[in-house]
Amino acid sequence: MSDFSLSALPAVKPGSRFVFSGLQGAADALLLARYLEQHRAAVPMLAVVCANAVDAQRLAEELRWFAPQARVKLLPDWETLPYDNFSPHQDLISERLATLHDLQNGACDILLVPASTALQRVAPPSFLAAYTFFFKKGEKLDEAALKAQFTLAGYEHVSAVMRPGEYSVRGGLIDLFPMGSPLPYRLDLFGDEIETIRSFDPDTQRSLYPVNEVRLLPGREFPMDEASRTAFRGRWREVFEGDPTRSPIYKDIGNGVPSAGIEYYLPLFFEETATLFDYLPGATHLAFVGDIEGAVRRFWADTTQRYNFMRHDRERPLLQPSALYLDEEAFFVAAKPHARLVLRAEPGDAPLSLPLPNVAVNRRAEDPLVNLESFLMRSNCRVMICAESAGRRETLAQTLAASGLHPEGVADFADLMSGDAKFVLGVAPLYQGFILGDERVALITETELYAQTMRRAGRRKQELATAVDSMVRDLAELKIGDPVVHSEHGIGRYQGLVSIDMGNGEEEFLHLDYDKGSKLYVPVHQLHVISRYSGADPETAPLHSLGSGQWEKAKRKAAQQIRDTAAELLNLYARRALRQGFAFPLTPEDYATFAESFGFEETPDQAAAIAAVIADMTSGKPMDRLVCGDVGFGKTEVALRAAFVAVMGGKQVAILAPTTLLAEQHYQTLVDRFADWPVRIAEISRFKNKKEIDTAIEAINAGTIDIVIGTHKLLSPDVKFDRLGLVIIDEEHRFGVRQKEALKTLRAEVDVLTLTATPIPRTLGMALEGLRDFSVIVTAPQKRLAIKTFLRREEDGVLREAILRELKRGGQVYFLHNEVETIENKRAKLEELIPEARVVVAHGQMHERELERVMRDFVAQRANILLCTTIIETGIDVPTANTILIHRADKFGLAQLHQLRGRVGRSHHQAYAYLLVHDVDGLTKQAQRRLEAIQQMEELGAGFYLAMHDLEIRGAGEVLGDKQSGEITEIGFQLYTDMLNQAVKSLKAGKEPDLMAPLAATTEINLGTPALLPQDYCGDVQERLSLYKRLANCESSETIDNIQEELIDRFGKLPPQAQSLIETHRLRIAAAPLGIRKIDTGANAVTLQFIPNPPVDAIKIIDLVQKNRQIKLAGQDRLRIENIPAEFAALTQTIRHAMRQLA
Structure with a gap:
């Protein structure tokens, strides 16, 4: 036996190598933490090279638990394959540069780096110093x-x-x-x-x-200034034969544009590149974890193979692998002067830790924990059970208690080592356990207990909530040539913003083209009469001709239709409003405790949705709220909070999921989150046997189950809730007609919360009309990157490249093949094409138990390609699966493609979606538009816009039934919903709606000075248009104040023209309720012109004229204010003062 242990490790001398063997599970992380702690004086830094990126990430998390004081940094991989022709994500480059800068400045104690990254040649430290x-x-x-x-x-x-x-x-x-x-x-x-x-x-x-x-820090890992680009081109000509101008890369660099994949030409930017070793302090100790020789050899072989495969492209000549990476020999030569710790799991002759015996739970045995109990009896160690999360800790405590085991609680590693309890339970982010022989401590993780691996959640960043209305009405994305609707003149095409001098200096106008060449110029402060046209295909939008009466006719026809629809909707609304709901009590202390156990920061959208749901539930009116949020944006948490409020209020909760897999996943989440609470949860789905289901139904009917999760089985007649208070429906549009009818009857009785990622247009329409409460979550959690989406012809080269890119970074792949009869042939083809892959198959016709086994294998990473049908469409959450290939993507609808794509990109890695078709050029016009739309919608949170876009593409046919679709096409969806809204409001107030009256009373305002955002203040046309439209949509002074603050904050002090624009809108808001249609400023007077029969008391007008000598009546419908001040602020003050006296 050796004379050292983990509590007294030998110091390794510079230039020598020491093998530490028998490091089971997370013992390698503990050894690294202890080594640094014990030899701090001689070790300025520990650089840990891992065989793969997964180990580097694992060790980073475990080290932070074992050594909370150490500054642990990760140098991440680029997450692209060698010689790829696209660049790493900006966030990864950002993290790499920050780590390299910290290394250079001694701000790192332990560095973790995957072997492939350690081989990379990087920019010299002098570059970071000169460009920071x-x-x-x-x-x-x-x-x-x-x-x-x-x-x-x-x-x-x-x-x-x-x-x-x-x-x-x-x-x-x-x-x-x-x-x-x-x-x-x-x-x-x-x-x-x-x-x-x-x-x-x-x-x-x-x-x-x-x-x-x-x-x-520099913006890239290479310089892009003139001198460096010239040097790059010079070196290119030296290295590569042939005409350099044939290469787009050479030309791009000449033009100052870094091409995609330029990182693989990094050495051409520098006289000499550096390696990671140039960034390490001289006395740095190196640690090798895993088979580093094998990893280096494999990486080098793969890189050489890719080089030989891709080097024949004359337009994209490649640098030799040795110019980009250290080879095996060079790497170990560079490592040799350092003290080297080699960490191995194999026992060797002096194992530092021991493997755990079999402690796995055997569910079939009479006592499932018999293995663990016998270990506790025989062992002389103190034992800690490591739970993945606080929720899992409570579940484990219950499981242990059922077998008569009652561990004590432990807070962290230091707490464990200083205590003397024999058996403890705590939360620790360890992936695998081990026995620390000489210190008599055993750490057991869930991997050993349940033979499944862990998953982790990262923190999320706070972002700002988004108003649904502004998302839809904002014109920010409007492009030249797009159709827009002017509520008084009909449909025209937007041709940009133009400046015209109307006698008071330059003013800005929206230029619209109508039929027969007529043009209309709309002042920017009147954009509230403009809306985006969405009805049919924008290409074929019906243009109206000005002054022809066409538009009046189209509007009149729509108005009759709208009135009937409004009456029908109102009837439904009234029935709901009359019902008494249950006002749930809320205990703030309990609720706060529950909310704190959420492992992330809420995004503001999420916080707003949660607040709205709780307000609904505690109000005493029945809730019927739709929460629309993109896949993975945290709708589940909204549902959990609602369930908590309901259960604590003494009611039962039913959660309906469209698929068994999703029900299972929700069940796990609920058990986890309610671990600390006396809440009983059951699941009813195909994954449970008849006996389990019958027992659960009895308990539900008796009222002893608080929350039940299930598929449509929950709607069967033998389920009779004892005290149901809340129904949560996930992805309602996935349920059939019969189930929807059953849901309708439920809706009449209890609070309903519906979650969806792409709302069914009908629901969306109703939500926008305010007949169903609506929350939208469009802010992505921090670190989520948009999914890169490619449209490709399906061929072997494309499949192999796409799948290997994912597998090489330790990820997993979904391959969607929606034809059950040919799915096995596809499996054989994939296994032949990519022999290194482990393929499993999942589809809806499989036996439940088999399906469950396949899915668990995939989640536990025992397989890395899941070949499946659309069974994965909703809910299954595998953070390590970040590539999806969709066979015959042209056969899917937009909403479905969006849902499927949302299966990937659920962690902070760049995700990829490949839409595969037989022939890119042979697609139908509709399919082409769908696939183009999904590619444009790469941005996160696009689900909502997508639903809008879906409305446009499908011609809004099904939205409100066929009768209405004609009207929507004629007048556009936005105006249609505005008119419907107006009709509903009027009928609610008991008045017959007059839908032909202009919807938005427009007040024409001329203050005698230009009112606009000057180009030198806000230069971006799109930005200006968006701000003009937002100001025009403002309905209160507060919202105008907010925009004013934002303008000053973003662009600096307001110039006079912008001040005038703001004041114009303030006056517009004050004038509307008084029926003032025009405010006109002349040389010495201002005229206020009213609509016929204005809503103003005649007495007040007479009073105003008698009390103010400078205000006079000027005809039937006008007031004139004379002797007006020349100064702008005083002028607006005078007008406002007069209007205030009339209000």
């Missing part, structure tokens, strides 16, 4: 030099800063998003001095908190 800048508060800046600095650092100049590596300059404000920083910053200059630096939210562009200094 600091900005401090109070520092002097020269704007020209500053722009040069940004260009030098490789930052991109944009109009609004959204992601790392971007900057923008507007007057005295500079926005920049440094690489390696979680947030962008705004520098406010006073003259040439930095007056303040504040971080801001990239989504809303609003300021957050002040800082004193900002670090600006």
Whole structure:
């Protein structure tokens, strides 16, 4: 036996190698933590090279548990394959640069790096030093030099800063998003001095908190300044034969554009590249975890193979592998001067830890925990059971208690080591357990107990909530040539913003083209009469001709139809409003405790949805709320909070899921979250046998079960709830007609919460009309990247490349093949094409138990390709599966493609979706538009927009029945819903709706000065259009104040024209309820013109004229204010004062 142990490890001398063997499970992480702690004086840093990226991530999490004080950093992989022709995600580059900078500046204690990343040749440390800048508060800046600095650092100049590596300059404000920083910053200059630096939210562009200094790392891992690009082209000509101008990459670099995949030409930017070893302090100790020799050899072989396969493309010549990576020999030569710790799991002659005996739960045995009990009896160790989460801890405690085992609680590793309890239970992020022989401690994880691996949740960033209305009505995405609806003149095509001088200086107008060449110019402060046209295909939208009466006719016909629809809807609404609901009591302390156990920060959208649901439930009116949120954006948490409120209020909760798999997943989540609470949960689905189901139904009927999750089996007549209070429906559109009828009857009795990722248009329409309460979640959790989507012809090369890209980074793949009869042939073909893959098959015709086994295998990563039908469409959550291939994608609807694509990208890795078709050019027009739409909707949270787009593509046919679809096509969906809304409002108030009257009373306002956002203040046309439209949609002074604050915050002090625009809208809001149709400012007077029979008391008008000498009646419908002040603020004040006296 050796004379050392984990509590007294030998120091390894520089240049020598020491093998530590017998490191079972997480013992390798413990050894690294102990080694650093015991030899801190001699070890400035520990660099840990792992055989793969999964181990690097695992060790990072385990080390933070064993050594909470250590600064643990990860240098991530690019997550692309060698010689790929697309670039790594900006966030990964950002993290890599931050880690390299920390290494250079001694801000790291333990570095974790996958072997393939350790082989990479990287930019020399001198590059980071030369291209990293600091900005401090109070520092002097020269704007020209500053722009040069940004260009030098490789930052991109944009109009609004959204992601790392971007900057923008507007007057005295500079926005920049440094690489390696979680947030962008705004520098406010006073003259040439930095007056303040504040971080801001990239989504809303609003300021957050002040800082004193900002670090600006380079925008890429290579320089893009003139000199470097010239050097790049010179080296290209030296290295590659032939005409360089044939290569797009060579030409792009000449034009200052980094091509996709330029990272694989990195050495051409530098005189000499560096390796990871150049960034490590001299006395750094290295640790090798796993089969590093094998990993290096395999990586080198794969890279050489890819090089030989791809090197013949003349337009894209490749650098030799040795120019990009260290080979095996060079790597070990560079490592040799360092002290090297080799960590092995094999026992060797002096094992540092021992494997655990079999402690697995045997569910079939009379005592399922017999293995664990016998270990506890025989062993002289203190034993800790490591749970994945607090919820799992409680479940495990119950399981243990059922066998008469009662462990004590333990908080963390230090707590465990300092205590003396024989048997403890706690939360620890360990993937696999081990026995620490000499210290007599055994750590047992769920992997040993249940033979399944762990999954982890990462933190999520707070972002700003999104108003549904503005998402739909905002014109930000409007493109030249798109059809729009003017509520008084009909459908025309948008041709951009134009400036026209109407005598008071330049004003901005929206230019619309109508039929027969007629044009209409709409002042920007009247954009509330404009809406986006969505009804039929935008290409074939019916254009109206101005002044022809066509539009009046179309509107009149729609109006009759709308009135009937409104009456029908209202009837339904009234029946619901008359019913008494149950007002759930809420105990704030209990609720807060439950909310805290959510492992993430709520996004604001999520917080808003939760608040709305709780307000509904505690109100005493029956709830019928739809929560629409993209796949994986946290709708489940909204449902959990609602379930908590219902159960604590003494009611039962039924959760309906469309598939068995989803029901199973919800069940696991619920058990986890309610672990600390006295709540009984049951599941009714195909995964349970008849006896289990019968027992559950008896308990439900008797009222002893609080929450039940199930498929449509829950709607069967023998389930009679004792005290049902809340029904939660997941993806309602997946249920059949019979089930929907059953749900209708349930709706009449209890609170209903519906969750969906792509609302059925009917639901969406109703929600927008305010007849069903609606919450939308469109802010993505932090670190979620948009899914890269490709449309490809299905061929072997494409399949192999796509699947290997995922498998090589340790991920898993969904292959969607929606034909059960040919699915086995497809499996054989895949196994032949990719022999290194482990393929399993799942489809709806399989036996339940078999299906359950396959899915569990896939979740536990025992298989890495799931060949399946659309059975995976909803709910199954496998964070490590980040590539999906969809066979015959042209056969699916848009909503379905969106749902399927949402199966991937559920962690912070870049996800890929491949839409495979037989022939890209031979697609039908409809299929082409669907596939184009899904590719454009890469942005996260697109589900809602997608539903809108789906409405457009399918011609809104089914939305409100065939009768109405004609009207929607004629007048556009937006105006249709506005008119429907108006009709509902009128009928509610007991009035007959007059739908031919202009919907939005437009007040024409001329204050004698230009009212616009000048181009030198806000340069982006799209941005201006969006802001104009948002201002026009404002209905209160508060919302205008908010936009004004945002303008000042984003673009600086308001110029006079912008001030005038803001005041125009304030007056518009004040004038509307008084029936003022025009405010016109002349040389010395302002005229207010009223509509016929204005809603103003005649006495008040007489009173106003008698009390104010400068106000006179000017004809039947006008008031004139004379002797007006010349100063703008005083003028608007005078007008407002007069209107206030009439209100």
